[in-house]
Amino acid sequence: MTGNVYMYLIVAAFTIYAVRALPMTLIRKDIKSPFIRSFLYYVPYVTLSVMTFPAILEATGNTASLTEAEREKIQSIRESLGTNFCRRCNYCAPCAAGINIPIIFLIEGYYTRYNLKEWALKRYAGQEKTASDCIGCGACEDRCPYNLPIREMMKNTAKVFGK
Amino acid sequence: VSYKNKEENKRWYKKGLKDGIPIGMGYFAVAFTLGITAKNIGMTPLQSGLTSALMHASAGQFAAMTVIAAGSGYVEMMITTIIVNLRYLLMSCSLSQKAGSEMGIGHRLLVSYFVTDEIFGISSGVEGKLNPFYNYGAASVASPGWVIGSFLGASVGAILPANVANAMNLALYGMFMAIVIPPAKKNKVIAIVVVSSMIASYIFSLLPGLREISSGFKIMILTIAIAAIAAWKCPICKEGEAA
DSSP states (O other): OOSOHHHHHHHHHHHHHHHHHHHHHHOOSOOOOHHHHHHHHHHHHHHHHHHHTTHHHHTTSOOOOOOHHHHHHHHHHHHHHOSOOOOOOOTTOSOTTOOOHHHHHHHHHHHHTSSOHHHHHHHHHTOSSOGGGOOOOOHHHHHOTTOOOHHHHHHHHHHHHTO | OOOOOHHHHHHHHHHHHHHHHHHHHHHHHHHHHHHHHHHHTTOOHHHHHHHHHHHOOHHHHHHHHHHHHHTOOHHHHHHHHHHHTTHHHHHHHHHHHHHOTTSOHHHHHHHHHTOOHHHHHHHHHSSSSOOHHHHHHHHHHHHHHHHHHHHHHHHHOOOSOHHHHHHHHHHHHHHHHHHHHHHHHHOHHHHHHHHHHHHHHHHHHHSTTTTTSOHHHHHHHHHHHHHHHHHHHSOBSSTTOBO
């Protein structure tokens, strides 16, 4: 930064004030021309609308497109989730063995993906029926709208938690 | 001499105070960013606050700080300031009529000092002629928000969480809509003007070549074009009434 800051500020303040004050002080009489009167009447509506839209959509500060690194991260999460991902709609219920299927998969997610191992273990221990109670009847798979191989996934979960 | 009715002036001042509160809050949040920029170019918090007190213009102040940081000449400062803030010329023209012939030069000089997008917005929105005390009321809460925000931004940096600052920023747009929508509901011409302005603004933000135009200039160009077409096609006959 070179030059005198205060001098710059005085110049800027004087200039911006002139822009604002000149019309206000020079046009003191009511304008007779219907066109100019109408024009000035419409000015605020146009100005405020133009200022608002589409700026309001960006005002949350969240419209930047994804960076390459973010895309890669999304892709790796997408791959790790695979196609066997329970959306917890609970249409599989009721389980013949009394397992709360979506909750079991949820807790498994907390264990394997969310890095909340201890918390997940406690929750899993609190479940009345766990993955190893699955009798493999497959009734849930007929009801799953996402055609998940629930029996396979149960076996996997039982392996993760050891029961 | 006009504005002799002290009670009336007091009523307008209070109304301005009340309407200025959301503006002051929004300004406070937005001005932090300005203060941080000021700090980055080596301004002291006092200088940052002083810039805000002297200019009351967000884009205008960013532009001024760019000129200061670059160490360009005073002439360049003048030209930049005029270009970036040209929309205030239009706003003041519009307010000169909203004020009416009874507003003397003293009040006009004072009102001019606080012509910002938001204060212009609310003063255009009042019923009938403008009483300057309304602007003084609004400015007495809005201006401190702006000045203190930019002072703090330069001294302590970003203390407001980003989502709070964004929410306050968003509130200013909500306020604009609260000014524009009620008359648009009553008057079809205004409704068409509002909708076409938004569409045009959106198109400007999308098309290559047009989207590079600075926001201040875009506001100018679209305001002149759309208000002129509206005035040509639907001139008003009485105050506030479309033909």
